[in-house]
Amino acid sequence: MKASVHKKYGSPEVMELSEVEKPVPKDDEVLVKVYATTATTGDCRVRRADPFAVRFFYGMKKPKLGILGAEFSGEVEAAGKNVQTFKTGDLVFGGTGTSLGANAEYVCLKEKGALAPKPSNMTFEEAASVPFGATTSLYFLSDKGHIQKGQSVLIYGSSGSLGTYAVQLAKALGTDVTAVCSTRNIELVKSLGADRVIDYTQEDFTKSGAAYDLIFDTVGKTSFSQCRRLLKEKGVYLAAVAGVPQYARMLSTSVRGGKKLKSGVAPMRKEDLLYLKELIESGKVKSVIDRRYPLDQVAAAHSYVETGHKQGNVVITLIPSN
Numbered sequence: 001m002k003a004s005v006h007k008k009y010g011s012p013e014v015m016e017l018s019e020v021e022k023p024v025p026k027d028d029e030v031l032v033k034v035y036a037t038t039a040t041t042g043d044c045r046v047r048r049a050d051p052f053a054v055r056f057f058y059g060m061k062k063p064k065l066g067i068l069g070a071e072f073s074g075e076v077e078a079a080g081k082n083v084q085t086f087k088t089g090d091l092v093f094g095g096t097g098t099s100l101g102a103n104a105e106y107v108c109l110k111e112k113g114a115l116a117p118k119p120s121n122m123t124f125e126e127a128a129s130v131p132f133g134a135t136t137s138l139y140f141l142s143d144k145g146h147i148q149k150g151q152s153v154l155i156y157g158s159s160g161s162l163g164t165y166a167v168q169l170a171k172a173l174g175t176d177v178t179a180v181c182s183t184r185n186i187e188l189v190k191s192l193g194a195d196r197v198i199d200y201t202q203e204d205f206t207k208s209g210a211a212y213d214l215i216f217d218t219v220g221k222t223s224f225s226q227c228r229r230l231l232k233e234k235g236v237y238l239a240a241v242a243g244v245p246q247y248a249r250m251l252s253t254s255v256r257g258g259k260k261l262k263s264g265v266a267p268m269r270k271e272d273l274l275y276l277k278e279l280i281e282s283g284k285v286k287s288v289i290d291r292r293y294p295l296d297q298v299a300a301a302h303s304y305v306e307t308g309h310k311q312g313n314v315v316i317t318l319i320p321s322n
Contacts (some may be wrong), residue, residue, distance in 0.1 A: 069102030095131030288312025
């Protein structure tokens with residue numbers, strides 16, 4: 001099968017289309033023919049080995065696998081003998097998580113893994129962008145932030161993959177949403193349901209005088225110290241991108257009452273995909289796709305993602321939707 005492979009760490013140019021061995025599903029696995037996958041900021045960090053700790057998971061001197069991509073949609077081509085919930089021909093979407101490997105024509109996933117029937121009202125390209133961005137935002141808002149109806153929420157970086165889903169999820173969960181983005185993304189974010197939008201190129205959101213139950217930084221451009229005074233007495237600052245300083249601060253806030261800093265690595269779970277499928281099919285959540293690239297242009301997709309100006313998601317299309 002064909003896959004986008006990087007045999008060394010580095011710039012987008014290390015990505016190349018290669019012929020690799022087609023995976024064979026184990027007894028408890030499903031083989032999916034991939035129709036669409038994505039290029040994300042997470043993929044770019046792994047490709048660059050930035051931070052260096054990436055090498056401890058994916059290979060010190062060079063990548064062990066070298067196939068990126070953590071989410072996909074497609075059609076079940078084969079199922080292991082013990083698989084009961086999926087059959088050949090089922091249309092699905094799912095995530096490989098930290099195992100990656102979805103930027104390829106085929107991928108294997110355990111039946112009990114992050115795999116679910118594709119939302120009926122989505123194209124394959126739209127469905128492929130859900131498992132990473134939407135489940136990550138859901139994890140931070142629900143698992144970490146314990147979001148509640150009636151709360152006030154600020155989403156920083158509201159026009160990216162996590163941000164566009166975070167705005168919609170926060171609204172679907174009954175909160176008042178303030179979104180922070182640049183001028184070019186204001187109308188997009190408004191269309192997703194934000195109650196108000198702050199243009200960070202024109203206004204410093206930290207001087208607005210407002211108070212929030214949750215502040216969710218989806219891109220790692222703010223800090224707990226910067227946002228602390230905007231939090232209510234028991235407010236929570238959620239950091240989707242965190243390094244050693246943030247984790248050290250998180251430990252210190254965890255042992256004290258009052259305002260908290262929380263971060264973590266979001267898991268991909270079947271139950272989250274099924275929950276998101278319901279929201280999608282009820283019209284409460286949709287995908288935002290900026291650009292589409294074929295599998296042999298993943299390097300170009302990475303270059304665009306690394307500009308930091310994408311709106312929503314960048315999709316890799318293997319089989320175009322009708």
